[in-house]
Amino acid sequence: MSWLPKSYEPPKTFENAQKEMQFRSDRPKYESDIDRHNEQLFKEHFEATCPTFELQKLPIKYVYDFGVFHKPTGLLHSLIEYKHRKYDFSTLQKWGGMKLSLWKWAEMIEWQKKLKIKCSMFVHMGNSPDNTFYQTDVNQDSLKGLSVLWWDNSKMRNDKLDSEPCVLIPCQNFKLVNFNTI
Numbered sequence: 001m002s003w004l005p006k007s008y009e010p011p012k013t014f015e016n017a018q019k020e021m022q023f024r025s026d027r028p029k030y031e032s033d034i035d036r037h038n039e040q041l042f043k044e045h046f047e048a049t050c051p052t053f054e055l056q057k058l059p060i061k062y063v064y065d066f067g068v069f070h071k072p073t074g075l076l077h078s079l080i081e082y083k084h085r086k087y088d089f090s091t092l093q094k095w096g097g098m099k100l101s102l103w104k105w106a107e108m109i110e111w112q113k114k115l116k117i118k119c120s121m122f123v124h125m126g127n128s129p130d131n132t133f134y135q136t137d138v139n140q141d142s143l144k145g146l147s148v149l150w151w152d153n154s155k156m157r158n159d160k161l162d163s164e165p166c167v168l169i170p171c172q173n174f175k176l177v178n179f180n181t182i
Contacts, residue, residue: 035084038082038084038124039057039065039066039082041130042082042122042124042133043055043057043066045130045131045133045179045180046068046080046179048179048180049179049180051071052070052071052072053068053069053070053071053077054068054069054071055067055068055069055080056069058079062079062111063081063104063107063108063111064079064080064081064108064111064119065080065081065082066079066080066082067079067080068080076115076117077117077118078117078118078119078120079108079111079112079115079117079118079119079120079138080119080120080121080122081104081108081119081120081121081122081138082121082122082123082124083098083100083121083122083123083124084123084124084126085098085123085124085125085126086126087125087126088125088126088127088128089125089127089128089134089171089174092125092171093171095168096147096168096170096171097147097168097169097170097171097173098123098168098169098171098174099149099151099166099167099168099169100121100166100167100169101151101164101165101166101167102148102164102165102166102167103164103165105138105146105166105167105169108121108138109138109139109140109142109143112138112139112140113140118137119137119138119139120135120136120137120138121135121136121138122134122135122177123135123136123174129178131178131179131180132176132177132178132179133176133177133179134174134175134176134177135174135175135176135177136169136173136174136175137173142169142173145170145172145173146167146168146169146170147167147168148165148166148167148168149165149166149168150163150164150165150166151163151164151165151166
């Protein structure tokens with residue numbers, strides 16, 4: 001295998017391979033009680049505005065935060081990723097857009113391609129009213145205009161390993177959405 005670095009030795013057994021691959025499996029997920037509270041508020045606003053749909057919190061392996069299910073039929077209608085940011089939209093504009101893990105974005109696109117349903121990301125900004133969100137579609141077309149850059153969160157979270165490639169989603173990809181107040 002000439003393309004492998006000279007110092008690389010392939011694992012001898014399946015068990016060794018599993019141990020080598022576990023180095024990121026126990027990494028923190030950084031979802032706090034505050035995150036879950038914000039997701040619950042979003043869910044309440046969404047369901048109050050769209051009473052024929054129900055948001056179900058999805059297990060982490062599904063990448064998205066919510067499945068949107070049509071109440072009368074029980075069928076999956078769409079998937080939603082929810083983010084809450086402490087800063088305001090003008091800060092995103094100064095930065096040129098919103099950062100999101102490249103892995104997460106790629107996985108979100110894959111789910112959309114597999115299921116062929118509407119997939120969206122909603123973001124609540126810190127200075128916005130509780131029922132106001134910024135929404136962007138997640139699909140193959142949304143890849144246009146994205147930049148990929150290195151994102152170093154290690155100082156913010158005091159975690160040396162919390163750095164990775166990310167996409168910068170341009171601000172013009174987001175539209176303002178106001179849900180009915182509850």
